[in-house]
Amino acid sequence: MTLLFTNARLIDPEAGTDSLGAVLVQNGHIAAVDKTVTDPDQLFRTRNIEAANVTHIDCSGRCLAPGIVDIGVKVCEPGERHKESYKSAGLAAAAGGVTTMVTRPDTTPAIDSPETLEFVTRRAQADTAINVLPMAALTKGREGREMAEIGFLMDAGAVAFSDCDHVITDTKVFSRALSYARSCGALIIAHPQEPGLSKGAAATSGKFATLRGLPAVTPMAERMGLDRDIALLEMTGARYHGDQITTARALPALQRAKANGLDITAGTSIHHLTLNELDVADYRTFFKVKPPLRSEDDRLALIDAIREGLIDTISSMHTPQDEESKRLPFEEAAAGAVALETLLPAALRLYHADQLDLPTLFRAMSLNPARRLGLSCGRLATGAPADLVLFDADQPFIMDRFALQSKSQNTPFDGQRMQGRVLATYVAGEPVYRRD
Template identity: 70%
Template sequence: MTLFLQDARLIDPEAEGETTANLVIDGGIIAAIGQMQAPAGAEVIDCGGKCLAPGIIDIGVKIGEPGERHRESFRTAGQAAARGGVTTMIARPDTLPAIDTPEMLEFVTRRAAEVPVRIRHMAALTKGREGREMTEIGFLMDAGAVAFSDVFHVTTDTKVLSRAFTYAKSLGALVIGHPQEPGLSQGAAATSGKFASLRGLPGVSPIAEQMGLDRDLALVEVTGVRYHADQITTARALPALARARAAGLAVTAGVSVHHLTLNEFDVGDYRTFFKLTPPLRSEDDRRAMVEAVASGAIDIICSMHTPADEESKRLPFEEAAAGAVGLETLFPAALRLYHAGSLSLSQIFRALALNPARLLGLPQGRICEGAPADLVLFDPDAPFVLDRFQLASKSKNTPFDGAKMSGKVLATFVAGVQVFGQVAQDSGE
């Protein structure tokens, strides 16, 4: 089927600009962009001047299958992603059991096949994510792994990590690290400082992130492996990142949308939906992260979607599970930075779509002729109040419950197929 999207405000993160144009989709590919008329027989969608951008590629999505299907299933994650404008999810390996063998990777790949959006999987860097023995990286790559990570289980044995980096380098694999010094971070529920002390919460110093990043970057320098830091959240970590890039190392970095739009004071009176990993930082750090995204020092914005059931969140703050769902809130939360004048729409989609695609070698993330027609149509100014019980995710642990937000996804397309939205279509005949 041929689709004709007319009168769209195209957000192009590659050209870093906006144009009003029509767009032809044929065979799941963007066939033409310009002021042409609709091809004969095409289905016509009037975008009404609303924004059309590349679909979001969300790196670091936790899906509960296998082992924690009660928190999130492939079906509910797929529905949430489509509603949030996420056309590709990069799923994490921190499942029960971990995705650390080709057989387990093939299992989750089969389970993901029925989801309306694209799903690619990371695999664990070490067996069981225990940091003692590296996985069969080559076999896992053959089975479809796009990256390797132990997520929040930071390896304490530097020799094991060095060997894994060396092996990953020899195979051209991407390693995704979580920059934290595990000893300092253990048991922490908040960022150390006056606020944590007044609340009586065990804190972790921001230096833990810098120390963890320094160790990883030293190993990157020795091995030459491609490395992505999943979340940089403190200003003091940015100079090390800049030095690594100046030295020519293949290093990129991400940040979660929560650390761009919230700070440590949002925890308030022990609100566990605001307990995250890493914990929320100071307002100075939050502003530094926004500036780093604007300048390109931080490449990627992600949701770090981490579903948690009610029982694991309705506990004292120290004991409650960390993490928040984010597939549906990633986009409107990121638009807070647009409405605040901190980032342009093209800069936001550079971090949400183009840079993740470049990092993983995917053809998506662009609006150009020949690119896959993975697109999101949205109104950046449409206001709404978020109701967590209306989320498609099984788990409802969002810090944005009851928040006033602006920016609604009107339609989501994957390979030219509308997987979400009620945008009217007319026959071009």
């Protein structure tokens, strides 16, 4: 299929530009990006293309950007398919402009063997139209005692290794895993947190948590966890990505590690960028996430870190939970929120508040995640895969959780006014979603 997008507002995270232009797609890749073209026929003539064979899409000034590469999506297969399947997650991702999902291994059982990895890979290929790249567990059963078969899992298709929110407490086990991962060139994705301090916490320590009587964790727990991981990186030289940096206290340590030349990147979640601890209000469990929502000062510090490039990626940290696990007292309720469909409209809150521009947002949601994983997508450039999202950055709507494609509807944005909707999503030049 040959596509020509014209009158598009091109969001180019690599060049850092936001300008009108046209994009030509052939054979699943971007064949040309032209920011001056006014006559499509002229573009056809220069490339010997018959106009009759081209599907022309007039974007009418709406935004065209690289598809989102979302690191840390939980799909509940195997074990909890009633919460989310690959089919429902794929539909939700396409509706949210996500063209590549990097899935977590915290399933039941954990994805810690080549056989389990091959099972989920087959499910993903059969049931989704978008790209799905699986992570595998770093230790068997995510129990932190015995290293998983990293080499075999890489051969089976694992793009990274993580025990997710099960922090490895045995430093010797973690250091051996990092050393072995370095010898294989594997990427380790860790959850920086001091597990003893954070155990059982439902909120961030402070006046709000005290008034609500909620078990809380100090922001220093994240700093302490990151400091330990950085020390091990200095010792092993492994490739490392911190999945969620959520506090201002952790940022100086991250900055020093980067300045010292360690192979370290870091991400944060859309919920920690757009919500704060006060949103919990009267114990609303849809706002219970892990780590817990932080202070407004922390949120603003994260936005500055994204703008400066200190934090590299923004992800949904999509974590489906069913009604039964959320309709409980706050400290007993399961942590997590769905966000594949809400990632982009929530991120656009930062754009409309003049806190981040669109190229910076897509640098963190598309370009940087792709680069960290060694992918060629995430760019608006000739030769890049035609994984694209067309969206109206200004269209207002009321978020209705029951209209979401996910099986679980545990979104904290339910009933809120949002601005910005995905109009179409393309993977390798093929439309996988179109809004009616």
